[in-house]
Amino acid sequence: FFLLKKILRITESDLHRIIRNSVNKIIKESVYDNSFFNKDFDNKLRKALQLLRQGDLSGFDYTHQVPHGVFLVLLDNKYNFITTQGNVLYKEWFDGISGTEGDDKTSDCLPVFKYDKGCNIISLDTFKLLSEKWYRYITCFYGNYAIVTDFNQKQNLIDKEGNMLSDEWFDNVKMAHYRNHNIIATVELNGEEFLIDKDGNLLD
Numbered sequence: 001f002f003l004l005k006k007i008l009r010i011t012e013s014d015l016h017r018i019i020r021n022s023v024n025k026i027i028k029e030s031v032y033d034n035s036f037f038n039k040d041f042d043n044k045l046r047k048a049l050q051l052l053r054q055g056d057l058s059g060f061d062y063t064h065q066v067p068h069g070v071f072l073v074l075l076d077n078k079y080n081f082i083t084t085q086g087n088v089l090y091k092e093w094f095d096g097i098s099g100t101e102g103d104d105k106t107s108d109c110l111p112v113f114k115y116d117k118g119c120n121i122i123s124l125d126t127f128k129l130l131s132e133k134w135y136r137y138i139t140c141f142y143g144n145y146a147i148v149t150d151f152n153q154k155q156n157l158i159d160k161e162g163n164m165l166s167d168e169w170f171d172n173v174k175m176a177h178y179r180n181h182n183i184i185a186t187v188e189l190n191g192e193e194f195l196i197d198k199d200g201n202l203l204d
Contacts, residue, residue, distance in 0.1 A: 041076050048075060049086040067108065067124050072097065079112070081127055089127040098140050109160050111138040111146065121146065121158065130162030145184055147173050157185060157196070166200040 048059025057063045062074035070081050070089065078093035096113035108124045118134035137149040138158070145157045145165065154169035165184065172188040182197045194202040 041078070044075060048073075049082075049088075052082065052084070053086045055084075070124075070127070081122075081124075090122065098138075109141055109146075111140060118151070121162070123160070130158070130160070142175050145175070147175065147185075155187075165198075166196065168202075 044059070051057070051059040057071070057073075060073040060075050064072045066072050066081070070083055073080060073082050075093075078095065079097045080093050081089040083089065092114070094112040095115050098111040098113075109121050109130065110124065111119055112122050112129075113119050114134070118136055119138040120134050121130040121138055122128070123130060135148050136151045136153070139147045141160065144159050148156050148158045148164070150156075150169065152169075154171065155173040156169050157165035157173060157175075159165065166187075168189065170187040170189050171191075173185050174187075175185045178195075183195050183203070184198055185196050187194050187196050187202070189202075194204065196202055
């Protein structure tokens with residue numbers, strides 16, 4: 001009896017582990033791959049777009065008008081940009097999007113985020129991503145630049161055309177307002193601090 005009870009305890013423990021792993025797998029797939037709820041999401045999107053074409057935005061969880069008569073929309077914790085005609089402007093839905101937290105309150109570029117890729121920037125003029133690469137983190141724009149952190153925790157500055165300010169990646173980048181308007185930020189490299197100007201030159 002004691003042996004049987006011990007075997008049952010082990011079996012129950014294994015069963016709990018299997019159930020827990022299965023639930024975690026379902027959650028992971030639903031969040032990272034967006035596959036578990038695809039059918040339900042597609043049905044909700046179809047209904048929301050039908051309402052939108054009738055001038056009704058209530059099918060979305062949140063809407064915010066951006067330039068060119070386009071709406072930033074939220075549906076089931078996914079973001080995209082949609083015209084009043086119901087055209088979805090980007091092929092993928094984003095898991096997060098940053099507002100204008102920087103000092104550029106009319107920024108025509110916004111940082112976007114996907115769980116399975118990382119961060120990028122979308123242009124509100126073309127509704128295309130500025131970079132072919134995805135990054136660990138991207139700040140909102142301060143003036144014409146945002147700070148980019150790659151997956152090695154190195155930082156750089158990116159402009160609204162998708163160009164990196166420097167070929168060098170830094171240990172740290174801090175942006176501020178400088179009296180000399182040619183200065184963009186303070187950067188740290190190998191334990192030393194420098195100023196960096198609009199041409200990417202490092203200044204003592």
